[in-house]
Amino acid sequence: MTADAVGETAVPTGEQEPGTPAKPPTIYDVARAAGVSHQTVSRYLKGYQGIRPQTQEKVAKALEALKYRPNLTARSLKSGRPHRLAALTHEIDQVGPSRIVQGASTAARQAGYLLDIITFDMSDADAVDEAVRLAASQDVAGILALASTDAMTEVFERTDFRVPAHIAAEEDDALTGHTTQLTDLGFPSLIAYLAGLGHERFLHIAGPSDYSAARNRARAYERALADRGLASTGTLHGDWSAQSGYEAVMRLGRGIEATAVIAANDQTALGAMLALKELGLRVPEDVSVTGVDDIPEAAYFSPPLTTLRVDFAAQGRSAVQELLSRIDGTQPPRVPALQTELVIRASTAWAAKA
Template structure:
């Protein structure tokens, strides 16, 4: 809108458009210095939680948006990040995308999300070719499948890129915490309840996360001196968890079912109930992820809480460290998975509670 242009108010009169909020406005509403607001927007972590909360409330109240055009003109650098992802309907990729968008915004960047079709290799190549033509500061490649990781590793990006992909050994990845901390805690919980024979419902084999969870399950079971009595296949959906159990000619001789994510655990629970099993009196069921609905399953689901948003923030700040050549990301390692015990896990049959 040109300077001096006015818009019509409710009564037909003209009113001057509201002026965009500045960091000084945010500072005044939050009761902090403008330097504090600036540090917050740049992702600085050394801000007290109560101060951070005041700034967040003020940003929301004023609808503050950083002036990226002015910043780009001043610095000569773009402040747009291209984020490449897939399977956005799944909980993990969806929450990671949300966390990445928030982290980019707080750091003064705009995140453009592109969801790719992993079933069409040509479509992946065309989308990657297209996004490399944009004026981007960097690219965040969020990969969970072999096809996506291969595509990201073969494309030549002309800007800094961070590929957030879980390696099969998971040694250097933040998701290694699932192997070293999370899964051992989940299996130790079942062992403490007297469970000795466990079944794992796995995700699709083209996902490195699924393969790592199988490996983590096997290692944790062996470490506790328990026995794995089967690996069933799923595709992360509740339907696949249901079919994995309901289509078995006979139920395995297991005291607990360990699903690779909460949605499959939901399907497993229904299939077991339809086959006459009580949960947890006859068999326990546990999951991984701690989706918001997990606390409202019937019974509420014991699971591992995965902080997807923190993982996304960590990845975004690793990319920004490359873009801004600061060397060290402003945000460190995300928290390890936490065991959340609910009523879907109980003493194994024959074990006194």
């Protein structure tokens, strides 16, 4: 048996004796199901780079189908270190951050770690120190610090985590010069689709300016319009909530000039659609509305929402792989950030004639 498989036992092929309890699957079972070597499965679980995407997909499906769970006790005894991670978050009630945490939890489990989720109130000056102390008291191998706002990122950057840590925050495109799929593919495809329907007048309802994600989306919107020689009728700022989308449109009233409203997220789009209805404007006959994220409820809005789907789970997996690479002293695998695709539904249609 190889060192990678300490604490696991190969299960001979063949039928199990009737009445005996089912044995938990091993990496050998996963390897057989995926059609790869057990060394490949072991490398995948450790987050190593160099595994082909098609092979990664096969292993991931086999792990899920067999409900594989690593033997954490054996691994801890072998390595002499804990197999627990801690995730610090201040926005577990928001759709995107909660799905990032879910993706991180899955990735941690597949890599042989348990992920403890610790939430805190960012308005409390002592909350971060308390959360870090709590995480350290759990004897964790590393800490994943999930930040959305500029202020929270700054707090994490000043924090002494005392164990390997990774601050997972969306980078500001304007500062790094590194754009994501949402900027390079998502917004261009959305604007191209709407322009193809004859839309020439656009309105953006942005997220709060202290979020790098909101700034990136606003710039992506402006850039996509400029690349097609189109102009925005304006940008209004909300706070990601349906209420802020509703209030932004109501402030404009029936004098709204745009034939297409591009909301920074789906909840904002939901509020905008209600406001348009109350103003006597039809969606999509008079005004088309789109969002970003593709939350589970987006397909059941009235009308169902056209949106840019964001793979938040992939962000969570990438963050865990980055943390594990810091723990192991290895290079993290390259994972595209903010993978996205355009999802077309009934909230968009041909532009109304002037």
